[in-house]
Amino acid sequence: MSTPAAPNPATALLPDGICAVVVAAGEGTRLRPLTEHRPKALCPVGNVPLLDRVLARLAGLGLTGPDRVAVNACYLGEQVVEHVGSRAHLSVESGGLLGTAGALANLRDWIDGRGVLVGNADGYLADPPAPPGADIAALLSGWDGRTVRLLGQPITGPDEPGSFSGHRFAGWSLLPWHRVRELPLxxxxxxxxxxxxxxxxxxxxVVSFSGTYLDTGTPADYLAANLHAAAGENLIHPTATVTGACQQSIVGPGAVVRGTVTRSVVWAGAEVAEGERLTEVLRVGRDVTVPAGAR
Structure with a gap:
């Protein structure tokens, strides 16, 4: 006789009548030139697109499929649409960016009376003691369906501009239907x-989150997220070719490294020539190098 699978504690905390919206429409202007030809939501962290990390976190909560999960798209939206496929309901903002509130107003008919878990596609979260989904389950636990909840990272010093009760917003919020219903389009x-x-x-x-959160909006934070995902090691895709030296670096699918890379990210298909030495940079293609700069 087979042993029944243990229940997923994160799924058990999921209230009835909840859907999720992943905000993935932004232009990522601070990440240019990385985002000139790729939407920020599809930029890889640890060789996994940011959007896929968010969808995996929702799956860990039991939220999957186009009836429970929606993704909005605008900038280079056709790439987002192709990447998501049938995994989620797609809301394409063809008339221009609507912002995070406008995106929900545009999805009002799809949300249809449900509470909404909203996640930013460009947010990188990691909490080693808890797998994706379980790491943000406290945001849902015991929710009354009326209040607004934010996931927040504690601020150690004085309150920062834009903070909430001594916390910095950490990429996720939970909204009741009556707040969404009133949003103007x-x-x-x-x-x-x-x-x-x-x-x-x-x-x-504000629900406190003690793990790591980075919004990946700048080259410095994007590099920091990648280095965190690599956990001090090299993270080299099996299809990459490395004949040079790598130290604490992330090398994407089909990339070729003949030089030396240290604490850097080499995107899929990119090349590092023999004799090149890259340190704390992002390499795209054959010769586009983006310094990470200070955080």
């Missing part, structure tokens, strides 16, 4: 239309 952001009004009304709760 126009370009707007959740911080002004939902989070701050809920905070002023005493209806916002």
């Amino acid at each position: 126009e370009r707007a952001e959740l911080v002004r239309t939902v989070w701050r009004p809920a905070e002023a009304a005493g209806e916002l709760t």
Whole structure:
């Protein structure tokens, strides 16, 4: 007789009537030139597209498929649409970016009375003691369906501009239907239309996240996320060719490294020529090198 599989504690915490929206429409201007030909949501961290990391986290909560998960797209949206395929409902903002609040207003008919777990596609989260999904399950546990919840990383010093109750926003929020229902279909952001009004009304709760969170919006943070994913080792895709030297670096599919790379990211198909020495940079193609700079 087979032993029944142990229940997933993260899935057990999922309230009824919840859907998820992944915000993946942004231009990623601070990451250029990396994002000139690839949307930020598809930039790889540890050789895994950021968007796939978010979808895996939702799957860990039991949220999968186009009835439960939606992804919005705008900038280079055709790439996002092709990449997601049938894994989620797709909301293409053909008239231009709608922002995080406008994206939800555009999905109002699909959300249809449900609470919404909203995740930023460009957020990198990691919590070694908990797998993806379980690491943010506290955001859902015991939710009353009326209040707004934010995942937040504690700030060790004085409150920063834009912080919430001594926490820095960590990429995820949980919104009740009545807040989504009232959003106008126009370009707007959740911080002004939902989070701050809920905070002023005493209806916002920050759920503390003690793991690692990086928004990957700058080359420095993008490199930091990759190095964290590699955990101090090299992370070299099996289809890459490395005849040079790598130290604490991430090398993507089909990349060729004949030189020396240290604490760097070499994208899929990129090349590092013999004699080249790259340190704390991002390499795209044969000769595009983006210094990470200071965080």
